[in-house]
Amino acid sequence: MRKALEIILIAMVSATMAQPTAVDSSANVTELLSSMTLEEKVGQMTQINLEMFFNHETMALDEEKLAFYAGRGVGSYLQSPYAGGIQSDNTTGWNASQWREVMSHIQTATLNASRLDIPMIFGIENVHDGTYYRAPHSLASKSVRLRRSI
Numbered sequence: 001m002r003k004a005l006e007i008i009l010i011a012m013v014s015a016t017m018a019q020p021t022a023v024d025s026s027a028n029v030t031e032l033l034s035s036m037t038l039e040e041k042v043g044q045m046t047q048i049n050l051e052m053f054f055n056h057e058t059m060a061l062d063e064e065k066l067a068f069y070a071g072r073g074v075g076s077y078l079q080s081p082y083a084g085g086i087q088s089d090n091t092t093g094w095n096a097s098q099w100r101e102v103m104s105h106i107q108t109a110t111l112n113a114s115r116l117d118i119p120m121i122f123g124i125e126n127v128h129d130g131t132y133y134r135a136p137h138s139l140a141s142k143s144v145r146l147r148r149s150i
Contacts, residue, residue: 045075050081
């Protein structure tokens with residue numbers, strides 16, 4: 001029994017020694033910021049509404065616009081092309097697979113255009129009863145139905 005405990009203890013100590021050491025993130029951030037141009041810093045502080053990248057009739061992504069903004073180093077995208085409500089094809093949002101596909105595509109375009117491999121961040125704001133996926137999800141959606149029935 002003692003021998004088994006010794007072996008387990010040695011294995012645990014060895015496993016912790018194999019772990020990477022803590023990285024000084026502030027030094028990494030300082031290094032990254034010092035290597036960025038002013039244009040790249042401004043781009044990283046810019047947030048673009050994703051709605052402007054889509055044709056609202058076909059819901060097709062405008063690749064030229066995406067390439068333009070990715071080339072400017074835009075760091076953040078917000079919303080959904082469905083933020084304005086139901087589209088002409090009567091859809092109200094994407095399912096999880098469609099979200100993943102679009103976000104992966106935009107992330108790839110962003111990384112391909114980034115000299116420093118800085119990924120984009122993405123945000124969804126749902127305070128104003130937006131519809132971002134195929135299900136009602138905010139409290140206000142219930143009140144809209146009630147208003148129609150009055």
